[in-house]
Amino acid sequence: MAENVVSFLLERIHDLLTEKVNFLMGVRNQIKLLQQELQIMRSFLKDADSRQEKEAVVREYVEQIRDAAYSAQYVIEKFVHEIESTKLNRRWNKISLFYRCFKYVRKLKTLYNVGSKIEEIKGKISQLRVNLETYGIRRLKEGEGPSYSDRVVPELRRSFSHFGNHNVVGLVEAAKTLATELVKPGNSGSRVVSICGMGGLGKTTLARMVYHHDEVRDHFSHFIWVCVSQQYQTRDIWEQFLFKLSSPDKEEREKITKMKDGEIAKELFVLLQKTRSLVVLDDIWDEDAWSLLSAGFPTQEDTETKVLLTSRNKSVAYRADPRGFLYEPPCLNDDDSWELFHKVAIVQRVQPYGDHPPATGAKNSKNPLITVESMEKLGKEMVRHCRGLPLAIIVLGGVLATKHFIDEWETVHKTIKSHLKTVNGDHRSAEFGSMEALALSYDDLPYQLKPCFLHLGQFPEDFEMPTRRLINLWVAEGMIPSSNERENEETLEDVAYRYLTMLAERYLVQVERRSSTGRIKICRMHDLIRELCLTKAKENDFFQIIELRDSDREMELLSSPVIDRPFSIGRMRRVSIHLKNFSGLISLGTEECPPIMSALGFSQDGYSGVSQELIESIVSRFKFLTVLDLEDIRGFAIPKGIGNLIHLRLLTVNSAWTGVLLSSIGNWRFLLALYIDPYGSAELIPDVIWKMKRLRHLYLPVQYGWRTKKLQFANLNDLQTLKNFPAKIADVKDLTTLPNLRKLVVQIPDDSKLDEFMAIFQPPFTFNHLRSLSVNTRMNATKNIDVAKIRSCCPRLEKLKQNRRKIFLKYQNTLQ
Structure with a gap:
């Protein structure tokens, strides 16, 4: 996705420029000019991405833009890494004058080379923008999307009420249920009955059975079936309804065609209000389509007319009638x-x-x-x-x-x-x-949802995907627009969850489990939806999947037969490593590594792991990693050199041995999420967490290591999740400097520390955003928390626990 790549690069450039890093002085102007060119290009890419499916020329331009953006990112990240690595090892007072002069000359040469490369890439992007504009690609404003006329909708998707299907299985009871709902009189039944589900489930077939059902035929006097589809004209649909309801002669038809849109809608509204009609709107794709069409339908009035609609988007049903009857056909057993x-x-x-x-x-x-x-x-x-x-x-x-x-x-x-x-x-x-048929659902996605959908393909087949993990990955990968977060109540995580909800409403992910508050907790993908995802990801060079088994142990990681070599050399930025019966004994290889930015790992059997040699080589050679997610991958200890991954935005090594972490992890200035072993493998966690000013989610061990003497957390303004705050070695007053906390788990060693903790809940101070609080007290702590005091300072609290026992759960309205 070129637009996603460009957006991530813009965010990275913004980070560097706002950091006011001194070493950028030599190339700051070139980077700023590149930033301006990319901002203009991004406004063209929204339209280009929507047209590349059907136009080979646009597809070629988009690929070139994506490659140019990747090249620019590689040049900038490599430059930053070289300069930062040099800076971290400086000992100016111990270095000879000759060596300092040598380093200065080398720096000037690096600046010149980087500046010229950035100029070259900027020129290429500028020319590609001209090519897009010449070809007719539109520059879209912020919030504006491609029009329906730009989308491909095969004529074969149109449906008809009379077209029968003798190969029907498992729909008889469903058809009876829907027919019964439609024939209920007046206010006792739903005015809008919806059939919603993923493509290929048989929604139209079921609607056709209901349309011809004996109960329905006996009840209604008029029957109208219209296929809305993605390409529709509101006026044309209203005219179809009017013609079918009134059977006009030639003169009356001409009169209708001369009416204004508002007059046609009113005429249709009045006619439907007077009759007992069944209106079928088949294959309606989005809420806007319903909003435009609904002016002609008396769904909110006292009428005997009913609407039956089918859609791949559940939000259409909610918009049509929040109290309407919704049926979601299951897959066949x-x-x-x-x-x-x-x-x-x-x-x-x-x-x-x-x-x-x-x-x-x-x-x-x-x-x-x-x-x-x-x-x-x-x-x-x-x-x-x-x-x-x-x-x-x-x-x-x-x-x-x-x-x-x-x-x-x-x-x-x-x-x-x-x-x-x-x-x-x-x-x-x-x-x-x-x-x-399924691909139509992908093509219909808003441009900002497409990279999120494609990202799901990295997870193994039938994998249960935790919402927490997805959201953290999407934010770290730059798939969520970060503009104006400070000005809005909605955080990046809120936007990411909204995107996940939209994918679920479009049936591109299946909800497996919800939390006690109703939020999506676990989801998965239908196998065929995942096949679609993999196909589209390959077309967009989005990621590579590497499957490793013990039979591959003599091979090198990047020589896996599943890797397409031309792709891996030039375009590999994300890898997803699937371990199946794998002991971890494999080498990274000796050839030059591609500039991988994201590496995910999955153990599909629960015991496959990664060897220490492999993880050490990954950390030393994948220098530009922004995401390293090895959740539940075992067999290794966190490498000593991991602090050198200065570009990291997310690190998940919760099943790795923590041991002694070096103070070099304080170099993670851009880190957003950190998840390390929640149990007892830590020996020393250095007091550098306070340096990670961008941290949003921090998951610490329950046992932080006997060599850890002190940890500070003050002024981490973006921190939302803090799990296992160690009250024994940290000042609980630091918590009052974390204004955006949403989830907090505190480890309390004794009654005196519990008293200190309770003392921070003192008006007028409030935790304005805290939703979940868990207080875990040790055996030698005998006191209980003061529930009323905590609730008075936490206006949005939804869950409160002590020692895993629920004390307060807002949505059940219980106090114990």
């Missing part, structure tokens, strides 16, 4: 999946001919005909890949329905994923495969 596949691929060919359907060509003894037994065996294995998605099952069944020889079925069996992407495996096919 195993039995229904097989029944649907059997209908499409087997039944129609077997019934007339028995076990041996006729072949299209001459029978060949070396290529035997497929038998029913073989069809069922191979079919049951293949249908599992559809994961209950009806469209995918129908696509697969359609592919196999025309194949009569066993080797043809076995070929499909071996290449199942490619056949689910397009009908008959033909990428030139005019019909939709399941992946093309």
